[in-house]
Amino acid sequence: MPHTSTLTVAKFGGTSVANYRAMQACADIVCADPAIKVVVVSACSGVTNHLVTLASGQLSPSQRQQTLEQIAVIQRPILDELGAPAALADYIEQQLVQMDRLSLQAQTSPSGAIKDSLLALGEACSSALFTEVLQQRQQAVQCFDVRQVLRTDSHYGQAEPDLVLIASLCQQHLQPVLATQRVVTQGFIGADSEGHTTTLGRGGSDYSAALLAEALAAEVLAIWTDVDGIYSCDPRLVPAARPIAELSFNEAAEMATFGAKVLHPATILPAVRSGCAVFVGKSSEPQRGGSWIRQQLQGAPGYRAVTLRRRQTLLTVHSLNMLHARGFLAELFAILAKHRISVDLITTSEVSVALTLDNTGSDGCGIELITPALRAELEAMCRLEVTENLSLVAVIGNQLATTAGVARKVFAEIDGYNVRMICHGASAHNLCFLVANSDADAVVQHLHKQLIEA
The missing domain is CATH 3.30.2130.10 (VC0802-like)
Structure with a gap:
């Protein structure tokens, strides 16, 4: 991916931050591109599914403990590889305790607010862990709570962003930080006017990153995932499917809306509004290139x-x-x-x-x-x-x-x-x-x- 922009927002999905080795590959990408100022991460692969199970409120005490342990098994090896610095270890343990507490509340008094607060803890852990990965590479970086700027309504589970307020808060709270350092922040989550945690729906990390890119007037939004671009069909279904090097916003929007799983359907909308180019690539093999999505293309094929x-x-x-x-x-x-x-x-x-x-x-x-x-x-x-x-x-x-x-x-x-x-x-x-x-x-x-x- 060429270094052509002055500000790139890079988003890494759950498989891209699944473990310590995967996080190191993402860190290689970030460190190699000085334009990447904002890094948005999903929860480590598998964590959100476990949190959804906890939020159901339908588990027996033994099932609850088993699910909590499965989450810990994902987080703790990354922490150990990082040398388990005391402050970070304490923070991760606090999040695990919070998961336990909220999962109990989900059983006794379930609500959308409790569920969203519980689901957000996956991104809280992954963003703290990835910040440490970058700091150990001597990067000037801080973990930034996206709820300071990503303001939504109170429709828990599928919150709608307040675009005007997001733009204002990003200029007020996030832009000054970027003058001296990078930030790692969370995808998928936001906060309503009362400060209560909300979520944008499954797959909303891409959307979060696009909203931040729009608010910060970024030139590029880079979506790093587990595939090397947007394919002409799901390669698991059609092995002959091939990646598309360049496509227009209109084509990408149709593909995202009607089933291409690489992009969240709403991701393209902020990019269209702001004119921000979107890149989709594979975090474990960035050298393979990827797909660029741009406002207009010349000579695009019929099918x-x-x-x-x-x-x-x-x-x-x-x-x-x-x-x-x-x-x-x-x-x-x-x-x-x-x-x-x-x-x-x-x-x-x-x-x-x-x-x-x-x-x-x-x-x-x-x-x-x-x-x-x-x-x-x-x-x-x-x-x-x-x-x-x-x-x-x-x-x-x-x-x-x-x-x-x-x-x-x-x-x-x-x-x-x-x-x-x-x-x-x-x-x-x-x-x-x-x-x-x-x-x-x-x-x-x-x-x-x-x-x-x-």
């Missing part, structure tokens, strides 16, 4: 990628009141907004509306999208049909909506499969449809072979 997003729900509402009536869709979306439901795809007929809802973020986080309250409110105005076990396939590219024959070519290739819903034309960069989970892998593999590899 760029095929993505897959599992765990989709198709919600179909039927009502004769829609026929030649005004306001039905407004009322429907008002109800969904009230219950904080985000809709991805939509198609309509005279008396029906079909919507897709994404469940991928709910696994393990206790989020139920179609709650009894939402179902009751919808059934008061229409007949409701809910279909599960579906996957969303997206063909990503350029000028797809204005190029003749695109839809015909795509669907000719999957003629033998049942397609439940199609969205095409709203964006020049995607063609999306739903298929049964059981067909999804084969559909993606065939489309990639015919559209990308051919």
Whole structure:
């Protein structure tokens, strides 16, 4: 990655800070690039999953202790490799004690605030450990509590950032520190107006880093992860998938939204607003390069990628009141907004509306999208049909909506499969449809072979 910027925000994911050796590889990257002033880290790999288990409040005393010990087994070897400096050792032990205390509270009086406070402790540990790694390399660096600047609302579990306040607080509290030293800070977490800890949702560390990059007017946001860039498809599903050297914000946004797991879907938005270039690379092998995401590209190909997003729900509402009536869709979306439901795809007929809802973020986080309250409110105005076990396939590219024959070519290739819903034309960069989970892998593999590899 070339040193072309005056300020780079670098984010390292959970696998990149999984252990002492991985942290040393990240430290190599930071020390080699003087432009990296802000380092954002996720919790060490596996820690957040254990914390989610603790936050469920459903564990027996022995299960609680076993889960706490599993977290300690991840943290303590890193501490030992660092020589267990007294102040750091005391801090890590305090966080483990805090995990124990909050997990007990989650059992007796569960709340979103307790859960977020518990989940944030993973990043508290990893940021303190990585700060010590850099300090032992004689780097001028401090561990900075991101809650000083990353202000959100109080919607625990999926907090919304206050962009104006974040920008102001970064200029007030973070920018002066960067004049003399680097900072290591936490991804995924923030604080509301009362100072209570909040989280941005699973995968929110990328988003945190992008928000800080925007607020600090950084030239580059570098996302260091366990893959060497953004691929044309998930290589675990399609071994022939290949990394994309350069792609536009529009392409990257579509890929992140519709299933490419390298980037959190919201990450691109702050970069688009600020014009900050985004780099995605592999922290254990930085020499392999990666993918650059930029505002505009010249000569981008028609077909760029095929993505897959599992765990989709198709919600179909039927009502004769829609026929030649005004306001039905407004009322429907008002109800969904009230219950904080985000809709991805939509198609309509005279008396029906079909919507897709994404469940991928709910696994393990206790989020139920179609709650009894939402179902009751919808059934008061229409007949409701809910279909599960579906996957969303997206063909990503350029000028797809204005190029003749695109839809015909795509669907000719999957003629033998049942397609439940199609969205095409709203964006020049995607063609999306739903298929049964059981067909999804084969559909993606065939489309990639015919559209990308051919």
